Amino acid sequence: MGFNSSAHPRFSGVLLHPSSLPSGGVCGTFGQPSRDWIKLLSENQIAVWQILPLAPPDSFGSPYSSPSGFAFNPWFLDANDLAKEGFINSDDINEFSETLPSDSSKIDFTLATRRSNEIGKALIKNWKNQDSGKQIEFLDWSSNQHWLDDHVCFMELRRQFSYLPWWEWPSAFSSRNQNELGLWKIKHKDDLLEHALVQWHLNRQWNLLRKIAKKFNVAIFGDLPFYVSRDSADVWGNRSLFSIFSKGDLHSQSGVPPDYFSETGQLWGTPVYRWQKHKRTRFRWWRNRIRRQWLQVDLLRLDHFRALNSYWSVPGGQKTAQHGCWLPSPGLELLTILQQDYGKSLPLVAEDLGVITKQVNSLREHFGFPGMKILQFAFNGDPSNPYLPENFIGHKWIVYTGTHDNSTTVGWWDECDPEIKNRVSEGYDGAYNCPSWKLIDVGMKSNSILFISPIQDILSLGNEARLNKPGTIENNWSWKLEHFDNDFNKSISKYGEVSRSNGRSSDSRNSIIDYF
Known part of the structure; x- marks a missing residue:
């Protein structure tokens, strides 16, 4: 070629x-x-x-099953930059360095969490010594983050209840009893401030990277999971928007049906959306979510794009994805509103891998979104294979x-026929x-x-x-x-x-x- x-x-x-x-x-x-x-x-x-999602990961390190759809991963906070700006002491960095792993080619998730917790404590220790300008900057920022209060409460409650899922917390907190929660917030105001400061500094450090990238004409291409984790601040604080019962049991869950990859399909265990609720608010939660992404990236991949046309819904008690059904999504309406919010063509990329219908392709083409082609999928001998470069239309x-979910190409080659x-x-x-x-x-x-x-x-x-x-x-x-x-x-x-x-x-x- x-x-x-x-x-x-x-x-x-x-x-x-x-x-x-x-x-x-x-x-x-x-x-x-x-x-x-x-x-x-x-x-x-x-x-x-x-990049992949910048959100906090789950216990297995995955950023696609995050406890927050709006927050940054605390692991990304750079302690050296904080020390140079006077937000923490250099002695604090020396204490962190004593816990560094011997294998620098792998991330130790437990150690990464411990390190970010130590940075948070150092930020609190030095916060009262910061000048008033920095404190005002933080207050201005935090007052404009609609998601922040739910996030800091959720993350601190998780920490206090040994990282149990929210539906296993004491009922006053799992049900968000406002009186109990209010008293708890007063008692733990410094702990909550710690989480908020971590997010503010992550936001500051990422904004600097955005400015540098723009200066050097490098576009940052982000990634947004379609669903959010059942055990997340998003579901805990907005459960009426998700197909979940008040005590945390799933009414309906996400996945994909059986196909040539899996006889039983894929069951993801995340609640599907109650789309009628979203429509009544003109998709306020979704619009806030996408707006947050545009503050972080220049391009955005929508993972599992096909669910904006129709989604596979499985009853909550099922153990496989076999007994689900396809239900329609209001993707056309949602994307039209997002385009109006953005003010011009949306710089979105559709993750349209797998078995894709004509309706899904029509939705993507209606908005002019690029789709994805994976070369590792191209060479099965079928001359009409859509992943062959000579078959690309337009x-x-x-x-x-390959992507982050594939073998490396050398690994793929070693296993190829x-x-x-x-x-x-x-x-x-x-x-x-x-x-x-x-x-x-x-x-x-x-x-x-x-x-x-x-x-x-x-x-x-x-x-x-x-x-x-x-x-x-x-x-x-x-x-x-x-x-x-x-x-x-x-x-x-x-x-x-x-x-x-x-x-x-x-x-x-x-x-x-x-x-x-």
Whole structure:
């Protein structure tokens, strides 16, 4: 396949979650490594930094099942930057450093939580010594965060009740008894302030990264899960919006039906939406949720986009997804209102992988959203396979070697049938024998508006670097880079060169946002 010259601009990007950035601590942060990363992308004319949800993870490290749909992950708070600005003492950092792990290639979730808790305590210890300007800035910010009160209460109650789900808390708190909750908030005002300060500083540090990214013309591409966790501040504080009984039992739950991947389907255990309730409020909760995202990112992927057309609803007591049914969603109405809120074309990307109906495609095309193409899915021998680059219709696609849910391309290649390897080797010319760079070359040459490679493929890493394996709960979400060394910089430089040679360079005169 030769170079696909095109009249429309084409761009490239890298998928790298902040948790996987190198750092002196247990987890990547919003500090210097993130700033270095943005500058490295810009130097190599790479237009897009794709991330995963920035929300707090669940106990298995997943940001897709978060206790909050609005908050940042406290693990990302950079202690060195806080010390430089005088919000904590340098002695506090020395205490944190004593607990660093010996293996810097993996995230220790327990240690990451302990470290963020210690930073929160250090912020409280030093808060009264801060000048009035900083305190006023915090009060102004917090007064404009409608989600913050529920979040700080929920996170502190979780901590006090040993991280039990909210429906197992004492009834006064699980039912949100306002008198009991009010008295409790007075008693624990410093604990609640700690959570709020952590979120304020995360917001400040991320805003700085946004400014740097804009300066260097790097677009930040975020990700929004469709559903929210049953055990979350969102459901605890707004349970009438979700298909859940008052005491926490699921009335209806989410998933997908049986298919060629699973005989029993996938049961996700998150409550589905009570769409009639959302419609009565003109989707206020959804609009607030999306508005919060636009303060964080330039592009946004809507995970499980097909549920905006219709969703698989399974009775709450079922143990598999087999006995569910398809129910309609008001996606057209919701997206129309979101477009009115935004004021112009929505820079959204539809996660439209799997079995997709004509109605779902029509909804995506109605709003002009790009869909997704995964090259690892392309080579099964079917000439009509929609993931084959020669079958792409138009250019409104985001093409990937694989995503965070796939094997790395080297890992995928090691497990491939010989027939698939032959189709890739014989069907596509190119200078690369390494399987990950072979697929990078194929994707770069496609007509898509954007090609993205996970960082693991740029580094030609095997499945030891895989980020997530769906359907499993062990050894996920913990991989991270140990450092930015010369080999790493050379790999990014090479990726930039391949981007430019395929007409995918970025400069100050064009931005991918202009073409959504």
